[in-house]
Amino acid sequence: MFALDIAAHTGPWRSRHPAEKAMLSLGLLACAVALPPWPGALFSGGAAAVLLVGPARVSPAVVLRAARVPLLFVATSTVPLLVTMHATARLAVNAAGVVPAAQTAGRSVAALICLLLFSATTPLSDVLPRLHRLGVPPAVTEVAALTYRMLFLLVDSVRAVREAQAARLGFRTWRTAYRSLAGQAGAIFVRAFSRARRLEEGLALRGYTGSLAVQVEARRVSAPFVAATVALLVLIVALSAVVRWQW
């Protein structure tokens, strides 16, 4: 998550309007979901992958690291399609399930890459304040933004407490590890409450009256980028239709 976050903040698409990137990523996602897995999902996912490591310059290692856990879910979800259980309670490979499993996995992976294209190029702090224009209540976006910021502090606290415990051999055995983890949870809980109280005071000092509204930097939507996005989506749909028809 942190690697994705850093990529989103430091990548060449950082200054692009989030709507442009949402249109591209969600457009590709729609193609991956709506078009036939072969070749629609392949083209959509492939295009997203090329854009991700090409123009958006996100490191393949970062993409792979971010995709690890979702890929594990995809892999485990295809298992029931690939195996069958006979009446004798014996497991066997289900030949008829290979194609549906491949289609499901292909579509899921393509959709995942499309989502990564958005999350690896668009910082959350660019997206959340703009969501109220889409009708999302400010209270929801403000709490989400605050949670996002506090998450990093919480991780820092967890890391610091864990290091302090480890330095005093807190994880030497299973027994000490359980005890350390319990202590860690208690310490973090207290810290989180204390932090929340101090943060409330810090905000009050700057005139907080119940709203966490901030100024969002104005960004222009690039017409060439939007046109290129539309052209790419049309191309994927057309190519999918042609390949499907000829297959």
Add this chain to the structure above:
Amino acid sequence: MVSGPLLEFSGVHFAYQPDRPVLTGADLRVEAGQRLAVVGPNGGGKTTLFRLAAGSLTPGSGHVAVAGTRVRHNRAGLRAVRQQVQLVLQDPDDQLFSASVRQDVSFGPVNLGLAPEEIRRRCDEALAALGVAALADRPTHLLSYGQRKRVAIAGAVAMRPRLLILDEPTAGLDPAGVEALLQTLDDLHAGGTTVVLSTHDVDLAFRWATAVAVVAGGGVRMMPAAEGLADTGLLAAADLLPAWAPLVHRVLDRVPGLAGARPGSAAELAALLTAEARAGS
């Protein structure tokens, strides 16, 4: 224009727990244009003093006045105080709530209800004043501690307060960071902001402040920095050691040829002694 002190404490009592008072009849006067260093032991009441000044705490008795007006702890009263007084807390993470530096700095001006263009101008000026303009588009969680501290101060400066109070602003900074921060505070002071800071570093207080307030034993004693930071009895009562410079100055005043010399740093003292030795040989 309001005459009189910018900030005034009159007989302020405050206790977090009834049987353990922190301030017992504290008096303090901060004049406009002053550079005040507040020193004292841990738990002596420096932060409490600041939180009272900013309206975060309500005195048990006595009163706090900002620009001649008693602080009222209702919404309108606190709003009025915070337009004039800004407190920067010791830990920058207690103030930085946004994941974007620019958005965080804009929070105060947005709360003042300013026009978008004015908000942008204030943010740009505050970020430039603190030397963090290049970090405007960086996420706060990727900044170093010193950078976060500067951004937190920028958030307060963007409110354009008449009185800027900083709770141990140099804590956790490396020497270069301390020097850079002091230079920034000098610039803000030259721009018309009255600056108050707390510190345990009496040498830094001597070098930077025009006046010093020693907070200890529930009371506050204010005096010129040169006098207060050389008062070994007063400082010992506050668990502090005297600043080295006034002690050295006193010794120099007894040395023929060096009387009146006022070196402000070890390097200046070394240069002075070297020059004197050469002149004597």
